[in-house]
Amino acid sequence: MKCSHCNRQAVYYQRHSGRHLCKKHFIYDFEKRVRYAVKKYRMIESGDKIAIALSGGKDSVALTFALDRLYGERKDVEFVAITIDEGIKGYRPPTVEIAREITSQLGIEHHIVSFKENFGMALDEMVKLGDKKPCTYCGVFRKYLLNRTARELGATKLATAHNLDDETQTILLNFLQADIERLARLVPQRVQKGLVMRIKPFREIYEKEVVVYCLLFDLPMDMNECPYSYFPVRAAIRDFLYDFENKYPGRKYSVMRSFETLIPCLKEMFPQIDLNACEKCGEPTPKRVCQACVLREELERAKEQIR
Numbered sequence: 395m396k397c398s399h400c401n402r403q404a405v406y407y408q409r410h411s412g413r414h415l416c417k418k419h420f421i422y423d424f425e426k427r428v429r430y431a432v433k434k435y436r437m438i439e440s441g442d443k444i445a446i447a448l449s450g451g452k453d454s455v456a457l458t459f460a461l462d463r464l465y466g467e468r469k470d471v472e473f474v475a476i477t478i479d480e481g482i483k484g485y486r487p488p489t490v491e492i493a494r495e496i497t498s499q500l501g502i503e504h505h506i507v508s509f510k511e512n513f514g515m516a517l518d519e520m521v522k523l524g525d526k527k528p529c530t531y532c533g534v535f536r537k538y539l540l541n542r543t544a545r546e547l548g549a550t551k552l553a554t555a556h557n558l559d560d561e562t563q564t565i566l567l568n569f570l571q572a573d574i575e576r577l578a579r580l581v582p583q584r585v586q587k588g589l590v591m592r593i594k595p596f597r598e599i600y601e602k603e604v605v606v607y608c609l610l611f612d613l614p615m616d617m618n619e620c621p622y623s624y625f626p627v628r629a630a631i632r633d634f635l636y637d638f639e640n641k642y643p644g645r646k647y648s649v650m651r652s653f654e655t656l657i658p659c660l661k662e663m664f665p666q667i668d669l670n671a672c673e674k675c676g677e678p679t680p681k682r683v684c685q686a687c688v689l690r691e692e693l694e695r696a697k698e699q700i701r
């Protein structure tokens with residue numbers, strides 16, 4: 395099949411636009427949508443130091459590569475990558491290695507921050523000690539370390555690799571669970587003291603396009619799934635969206651556009667509150683003590699009990 399724009403062989407059929415794209419036009423189209431999202435929400439501005447949350451999985455590797463390709467030459471923007479090593483045996487070490495390789499190839503400063511060094515135990519140990527789900531510890535501590543490290547490095551923004559699939563799943567998930575406050579947290583450009591602003595340059599990119607982008611540039615792709623991964627409701631929504639998109643291409647964009655239309659209402663309903671400094675660690679929190687400190691103390695108590 396020929397590309398819809400030139401005589402070259404197509405490598406991808408873009409269902410939502412009905413176009414066949416060759417390698418050159420696929421990359422052009424992909425990066426155009428990254429640039430569009432970046433510009434629309436002023437994700438990258440002159441003077442920014444962008445910390446990239448680089449797990450070493452395919453999405454964050456593609457994000458690091460794309461940001462470097464698109465903005466790496468700019469003298470007024472700086473990039474640094476942060477990898478959080480949660481301590482998940484067999485799963486995390488290979489992706490930490492990939493993160494190391496890609497940042498060294500691109501010449502991007504890279505910081506690896508581990509749960510073990512910061513909280514005294516790896517996620518694998520936390521899971522054995524505590525009574526919470528692995529993803530609860532993982533999510534709270536990862537966000538905590540990413541934010542603190544980015545801020546300490548002087549970063550003005552924290553880029554994550556969430557793509558159109560991730561975002562639309564989260565939008566629907568919050569909607570179906572009637573958690574509109576959480577939905578409001580997805581509003582781009584939220585500014586809160588102590589929190590480095592999150593940016594999501596892949597919010598207009600389908601997950602399968604990220605895979606194709608990786609393949610076309612021969613980027614390392616680790617497709618392994620975390621052994622603790624267990625999100626039954628999200629998985630149901632993912633499957634529903636997948637089928638819906640298959641039958642009616644472009645509907646993930648419709649979900650995204652509907653959400654964007656609601657942004658002014660969401661901002662009005664849930665104005666951003668000033669955060670407190672945690673009484674224990676000083677990190678930002680809406681409460682007196684941050685969730686990371688609450689969980690850390692619970693785990694320390696559990697550890698004491700078995701001594």
Ligand code: SF4
Pocket residue numbers: 480528529532533620621622623624
């Ligand atoms: S699936 Fe859960 S435990 Fe595994 S990396 Fe993701 S949040 Fe962490």
Ligand SMILES: [Zn+2]
Pocket residue numbers: 397398399400401402415416417418419
């Ligand atoms: Zn072409």
Ligand SMILES: [Zn+2]
Pocket residue numbers: 672673674675676677683684685686687
């Ligand atoms: Zn704290």
